[in-house]
Amino acid sequence: MTQNKKNTIEVRGITITVLHSQENDFISLTDIAKTKENDSRAADVIKNWIRTRSTLEFIGTWEQLYNPDFKVVEFDHFKMNAGLPSFVLSPGKWIEKTNAIGFIVKKGKYGGTYAHKDIALEFCSAINPTFKLFVIKEFQRLKEEEQKQLGWSAKRELAKINYRIHTDAIKENLIPKHLSKKQISYVYANEADILNMALFGKTAKQWRDENPDKKGNIRDDANASQLICLANLENLNAVFINDGLPQKRTIGKAQSNRH
Template sequence: MPANKKINVLSTEVKVKTTDQSDFICLTDIAKSKNPDHPDDLIRNWLRNRNTLELLGIWEQLHNPDFNPVEFDGIRKQAGLNSFTLTPKQWISLTGAVGLSSKAGRYGGTYAHQDIAFEFASWVSVEFKLYLIKEFQRLKEEEQKQLGWDVKRQLTKINYRIHTDAVKENLIPPELTGQQVSFVYASEADLLNMALFGKTAQQWREEQPDKKGNIRDYANVSQLVCLANLETLNAHLIQQALPQAERLRLLNRTAIQQMRILTGDPRINKLEGEA
């Protein structure tokens, strides 16, 4: 499973992890807001509740084709008895439930699908549930923004692969040393930098000594779109065996034309605001 993400709810750190495109929230962390010394006791008390079992059973029937309804009926009949106890692991083992997961150890804990976790939070504290939903929604909004930015970056990287493959096939003679190959790639990368930014990567670093990364990390959406187009165009020009100086002129002319169009496009402006 991916590494846990964390949100802060009323001074309580709550872990969130995603598996199979579903978000699971740590019930153990939620329980700590009410009973920091014995959070598992709170979860077991919640599982003893008949309303809780009805909720869990209905959720599993809606989302889990392998759920065992026979075992569920047996558990439900015992709910309410003084002798009835149930742990998350027992529930999962007996019924084949997937809405809960439980793992022992330092990095373990009991997690629940967000639908179930919100109900548990409401049982613990209505106030906590409302703040949990708010912080969870904020987390998902940030993920969507990051996803949009990653897609833009990946588009540029994919186009750059086309570009570098053309360099390798058309500009690099056989038997070059690794250092010579790197020099040719760097030269072509800076050709694009000059066409779009008017400076090489080294010149940018000298002008921006306090910034980390490279010139392209600070490009806006319009520049990233233009850069992707320039990479494809340069690959085509390389295949036509045009000299570098001539390609630079053509790329710079194209960059000027495209940036004029892109900076005036309201859809690009909207993406700029979301990035």
């Protein structure tokens, strides 16, 4: 089972949970319902909304568009009974009977009802159209932040891959077989700090001394542009090492590449 990633947005004083599951975003209807009723009545608000004909037509059409396993016969049965005083429906029952994928129902203290963003925004329209605009704004801001983080993560992975190329070049060309583990680690650190000095203007140890409360290392603290530059420097230095270029000339070439 794919683990759901959880995030939150703040909308007019209300914290709304957003789940990322199976490459889709699901927004908490339970949290949105708090704008209309208190926590204890949120489930009733959702049930009253989902049992209406207009809602059923919307979510049924959505499922037919995106869910090849949706049970249309069961959907038609619900739609025929919509509006009758005796008709009762919950998101859980909707999922169970129709094999719907547009909702997620989570149990427990931090549970609740979540809906795909398309459906959640439709729910907002029924609850509070003005509030919907604020939800859209904050949700878009969240996605922009996630894209920035995704870009940084990809560039950090690129730097890690190139770091392996860099260390392989060091291992094959700079480390004599008779060195101890401690001496070998010094060779690796020395070559890494050449690049740290060229890019950041300080060694890894100097960064740690200046930032005792930060987790990770000097490279984890780099921005996306610095990571791109670092990946290029690692590639260049690996080439210099394989070509037998003296370290003094390597430093000069790395610094010129920085500028």
